[in-house]
Amino acid sequence: MKTILILGAGLSSNSLIHFLEKEAAERGVQKDGRESWQIVLGDRDKELAESKAGRDTRIFACNIDQPGPIEREVSRASLVISMLPARFHPRVAELCLRHGVSLFTASYESDEIKKLDDEAREKGVLLLNEMGLDPGLDHMSAMQIIERIRAEGHELTGFESFTGGLVAPESDDNPWHYKFTWNPTNVVLAGWPGPARFIQCGKMKYIPYNRLFRRIEYMDIEGFGRFEGYANRDSLKYITKYSLEGIPTIYRGTLRRPGFSKAWDIFVQLGATDNSYIMENSEELTHREFINSFLYYHPRDSVEVKLYRAFHIDQDSPVIEMLEWLGIFSDEKVGLQNATPAQILESILVKKWTLKPDDKDMVVMWHKFNYTDCMTGQEKILTSSMGVTGEDRTHTAMAKTVGLPLGMASRLYLDGKLPLAGAYIPTVREIYDPVLEELKSYGITFREQEQA
């Protein structure tokens, strides 16, 4: 029998738990020669874990600051999957190495984890990180095509990749066409304080934060409509991840519905996304006073008039409806002590951008590959895109696209089909080929389009 230890029972663990429990149940019943599984779920909040777990899953209370119980569970496990905040992963990895147990996460591979590569190799332990959506599915879907283009002998001259987590059209009831489907703090601080870096036609390019939401690209994803994308922080690190040394163009970004970035830029220009200082008297501020503190003083002009004048927003601009819909001009209290502008803005946004119980979210991904055809010398463009819609606020597309790849990789590993040791991300064929294939049966399919 194999024991799978899942640490963390938060929102993003839902689909992972569901996938693994279903598999465990089948194995328990069918007795078809597959090894049976015991799932153990640990969370600081034992009640939360209980509410998420099926009958056969064992629950334990885990507190990262008291590693005793965690170590006991790790020592008995065949595989550990950590869904804890990324900063805890190095400590979990240490326990795993001590007991020769492999560790999977959906978080970025940190430098601390990278340093454990040698030790993991020696001990036959697989430290597989970036095994979720972004990072995760983006790597797998891109690498499969990059390797195919290379295998055919063509020369890759450009790679662009965009991912977005948004609200699905059927649940879209606001002029931003956006709701939080992921950590709101990361959304508010996206790109701050900058710059974004990328390479275009061989030139290093830097976009300062204050221009980030004004330099956007548009793309259509069949079946999902039109999107806009703004640059992510650092596209350069994907050069080594994907072995793209010398590639003339590399650009990664985030997808939103058209119009989002232009309106969001108003918050950037105001300084309302700054997370570097505490505002005076923040608990007493109203939404309206919060916005007013970034605007010039005027004895009579309203906050609205001052804002629209300061940023040259026309009376008929859609930005006006977007800002007013958010309630930023209301006299409601912020009610946060010692808060930064970004924290206050987040607290205003969550009042509006939160999924209702039946709301469906949506995940979209879009890649573009430029390459020179080795036979004809022609410049070609290939795009590959994917969209998934969630079921409701609990079974989100976000949780699905994070949890399924992790769950599938876990099964591959436990069935002896991932004979790897060391620190990995899913840019290797042994992982991406079977996982991408299986994801299709869940409707997570990439659609390719070739342009001349």
Next chain:
Amino acid sequence: MKTILILGAGLSSNSLIHFLEKEAAERGVQKDGRESWQIVLGDRDKELAESKAGRDTRIFACNIDQPGPIEREVSRASLVISMLPARFHPRVAELCLRHGVSLFTASYESDEIKKLDDEAREKGVLLLNEMGLDPGLDHMSAMQIIERIRAEGHELTGFESFTGGLVAPESDDNPWHYKFTWNPTNVVLAGWPGPARFIQCGKMKYIPYNRLFRRIEYMDIEGFGRFEGYANRDSLKYITKYSLEGIPTIYRGTLRRPGFSKAWDIFVQLGATDNSYIMENSEELTHREFINSFLYYHPRDSVEVKLYRAFHIDQDSPVIEMLEWLGIFSDEKVGLQNATPAQILESILVKKWTLKPDDKDMVVMWHKFNYTDCMTGQEKILTSSMGVTGEDRTHTAMAKTVGLPLGMASRLYLDGKLPLAGAYIPTVREIYDPVLEELKSYGITFREQEQA
């Protein structure tokens, strides 16, 4: 005999050394009962110190990392004036306290210095900081008027204060009407990364860095013409410095000639003043490539066209002449290894904005006081302004306005006319009354104007 120890023989020490040496010479000759003075000048660069010093001044090589020789000199001194970089002041202050010697500087009073207040009081040592131009002359000239308005029983409702170091009109040969007369790094990083904070009509206001150079005020200074001012980092700390608790408006800023801020804002918007990251391959970049790395890629458009288009700069805008005059589009190499954008921009600017040997600089200061007349209830406005022109690149207005207040305070102290102990800045009448009075004889005069 009194010994005055000056540490640091850099550009800003010129007038101070000159003032003290002249005084020492008079005392040596006149034998009029005044105590004679011995001046000792220490610098890391002994040759530099020798070139600055008169015959009777003793030179010594001082290295802050080898405090032995410095301590020996401090122990023999009646007063120490430190013109070293501000980060060294706490170490010098410690030596001074150990030997019971007072210390004067033109730098901001740091928290470390403030903590020495009690010890200084006990030992009868005066730690006088902020005794130069800004900080220094600004405090003195403002406090004298603030105290007068209070003494007359009026209620102060607003205080604004602006200072600028620029090039004098007779040496102004560039469309920015600006040259460096002070540490260029501080000029390039002015306000970065923000925000600026101040209070206006009882409202806390924050200006993010990316709006700083677009929210300016204009003012005229008689005899010196028209200026514009942008906000300094933190006006709030002057509330306690000047005992202005509860004042509805307080705003401090920096003066430039009209048009400067709008053009400088292009560098801010580009991200060219960012000091938070190293640019790739910075030593190989040309000025033109440096600017281009912040602009969108285009296969044919020139860097100029892209810049003007990105920032909606009209063909006939004065900003174009200003940017082109700086040589930012030239193919000259930057030649700086591992440099930040701000360091590269500074290196481009010093090629153009450096004073020629005969160039004259200019220092201007402008205060505005709003108050309610206690007799009539009328709202009144009083402005006070000052301008000084330098002689040449060595005898600058900047060195004069930094060095003379320090020199005059030193004489007051050594003649027993400053019976203070502890950490001080010149907001006390014992200092500002005599120093402002004597500055008049050097042409440093404030002109007041009352508006109804």
